[in-house]
Amino acid sequence: MGLEQWGASEQYYEIASVHPEYELGRVISQEKDLFRVVMDKEECLARVSGKFRYNVSAISEFPSVGDFVLVEYSFKGDVAVIHKVLPRKSVFIRKAAGKNCMEQVVAANIDTVFLCMALNRDFNIRRLERYLSIAWDSGAVPVIILTKVDLCDDLEAKRFEIEKVAVGVPVMETSGLTGDGLQQIKPYLQETKTVAFIGSSGVGKSTLINRLLGEECLKTNTLRKDDKGRHTTTHRELFLLPNKGMVIDTPGMRELGMWNAGEGIEHTFSDIEKLAEKCRFHNCTHTSEPGCAVRAAMEEGIIDEERLKSYKKLKAENLYMEEAESYMLAKKKKFKEIAKYNKNNLKR
Numbered sequence: 001m002g003l004e005q006w007g008a009s010e011q012y013y014e015i016a017s018v019h020p021e022y023e024l025g026r027v028i029s030q031e032k033d034l035f036r037v038v039m040d041k042e043e044c045l046a047r048v049s050g051k052f053r054y055n056v057s058a059i060s061e062f063p064s065v066g067d068f069v070l071v072e073y074s075f076k077g078d079v080a081v082i083h084k085v086l087p088r089k090s091v092f093i094r095k096a097a098g099k100n101c102m103e104q105v106v107a108a109n110i111d112t113v114f115l116c117m118a119l120n121r122d123f124n125i126r127r128l129e130r131y132l133s134i135a136w137d138s139g140a141v142p143v144i145i146l147t148k149v150d151l152c153d154d155l156e157a158k159r160f161e162i163e164k165v166a167v168g169v170p171v172m173e174t175s176g177l178t179g180d181g182l183q184q185i186k187p188y189l190q191e192t193k194t195v196a197f198i199g200s201s202g203v204g205k206s207t208l209i210n211r212l213l214g215e216e217c218l219k220t221n222t223l224r225k226d227d228k229g230r231h232t233t234t235h236r237e238l239f240l241l242p243n244k245g246m247v248i249d250t251p252g253m254r255e256l257g258m259w260n261a262g263e264g265i266e267h268t269f270s271d272i273e274k275l276a277e278k279c280r281f282h283n284c285t286h287t288s289e290p291g292c293a294v295r296a297a298m299e300e301g302i303i304d305e306e307r308l309k310s311y312k313k314l315k316a317e318n319l320y321m322e323e324a325e326s327y328m329l330a331k332k333k334k335f336k337e338i339a340k341y342n343k344n345n346l347k348r
């Protein structure tokens with residue numbers, strides 16, 4: 001079975017066979033510059049090679065949880081060396097938190113991305129549009145998981161709001177407390193498939209995963225717990241569900257900034273995009289131009305004003321980051337940023 005149970009396909013083995021000096025592996029967790037990698041028969045800790053570090057031209061090129069990599073591995077206990085990250089079939093990227101112009105890979109090679117939002121105060125349709133945009137851009141298939149259904153007393157109203165923004169996306173109502181709705185998640189947990197749980201801190205991602213692990217009869221629960229028996233996710237980690245694929249748990253995110261997610265935004269707001277084709281000016285900003293089909297639709301109540309605002313905001317933010325990045329690349333500042341990232345990551 002080996003690495004196949006961790007999702008390694010024929011294609012990855014083929015690429016690896018060109019480099020017999022290296023072993024194929026998958027990154028299952030990361031702490032600073034140290035990666036835990038599973039291989040066909042063994043597991044090891046690994047760092048990227050100096051050459052890799054030197055040649056990298058974007059921070060997103062560094063290995064991340066879910067990545068398939070080629071490692072140089074000799075003895076158990078030794079820190080192995082990562083030489084290559086294999087092409088990703090999907091990657092969920094956000095702008096790293098803070099004022100910098102850096103991207104952060106949240107998870108790679110995922111099949112389904114569970115966008116988790118709690119049905120209590122965390123509920124925020126505008127944030128969901130943001131998550132959906134990045135998810136559609138990632139190449140993974142988004143599914144919306146509404147959590148803490150036991151705490152919700154206006155389910156109908158919330159369902160109605162979700163329906164307006166999540167066309168064509170499956171929506172599940174769940175409770176990690178009562179176990180409600182868990183059955184709907186199960187069809188996505190399949191051998192060789194990887195799912196990731198993404199959402200704000202405290203929405204109940206780990207509670208759901210714990211339940212899923214429990215119901216899969218995992219004998220030793222590998223999720224770490226703090227002294228209160230509570231689990232707080234501090235870093236991303238990929239878990240194997242026996243015969244039922246893989247799960248990536250991610251720490252809760254406060255900010256989810258756009259990073260080259262233009263196509264995802266277009267997909268998420270395809271209703272507005274379609275209307276925009278009918279605007280008189282092809283570069284219409286849908287603010288005050290005559291013959292604007294988008295504003296007309298808004299005035300008729302077909303499009304929510306808040307949704308239009310959200311669309312414009314995400315587009316502007318995305319464009320700003322794209323421009324900032326090309327400016328940094330042109331001024332070679334991007335490389336300084338990578339060097340700084342390298343330095344910070346090597347500090348222990």
Ligand SMILES: Nc1nc2c(ncn2[C@@H]2O[C@H](COP(=O)(O)OP(=O)(O)OP(=O)(O)O)[C@@H](O)[C@H]2O)c(=O)[nH]1
Pocket residue numbers: 147148149150151174175176177178200201202203204205206207208231232233234250251252253
């Ligand atoms: N009422 C209720 N509480 C829940 C439910 N799921 C989780 N909780 C509680 O919400 C808190 C946060 O749950 P976690 O599973 O740690 O949340 P998380 O999304 O993994 O949080 P981070 O690890 O910080 O990202 C805990 O106190 C849970 O007991 C639920 O369905 N209903």
Ligand SMILES: [Zn+2]
Pocket residue numbers: 276279280284285286287289291292293294295
């Ligand atoms: Zn317009």
